[in-house]
Amino acid sequence: MKKGLKVLICLLAIIGIGVGGFAVHQHQEKEKMIKIATSEEAKKVYEEHMKANDPKALTEDGIIKTYEIDTESLYYNPMGGIEVRLYFNSDKKLDFHFGLIENDKGQLESSGYTISPKLSKLLKGVK
Template sequence: MADKKKKKSFLNRWGLLIFYIGMLLLPIGTHIWRHWQIETEINRTLHSTEVHQLIEKQLKREDPKAFQTGGKIQSYTINYDSKKINPMGGIMFELYVNGDKELSISEILTKNTATNEYSLISSVSKKIQELVEDDKSE
């Protein structure tokens, strides 16, 4: 009889311990899972053709001859390591023009939920301004 009580007490303690550990790990696991989902959605968005077309359109506003012979802007690269969520909504990331890190553009990508369209807010580096102004003054 004492063995059964001792065995039952032992199982109850381990059961409670496992329960408490599970209660601690559940919120942590949920947080990690949610973070992974957000990262996946951000990556999917930044790799989408819609966003790339929007970026190219914006770069062509800066340099009308962009991506053509004689244009100052020939290519761009998204720095995926710089991506983060903007506290006011949207995704912040950086672009490098012509493979030069000094020719950078800071972007905020937002989505209008009513129209389901993306828009960009940009901050262009001084070097890009100088590069494009040289082209306009010629």
């Protein structure tokens, strides 16, 4: 084999290993975010905010009856923590978008949240 061809094969192998390693790292980070976002500690934060906006949340009498965590849209916030979207009552137009961050004691807390316009209209006058 010519020397140039050997060098090319080695370079392609190194690039392939680098890309594969990056993909594995990205997958591990995604799994880490999913674990945090779906933890019992995170669910307490979500439910606290739900009940602050809808005291009867997660009951038959509440506007918010059920919720699901959108694990596909998770991402790290450049300012710290992760961003999580929750959908309510199986309607993607009813959602909270949460920032989750660890406080000084290592506990999760909200770094802020937004409410979708449709959910905001439903929650007006509740309390």
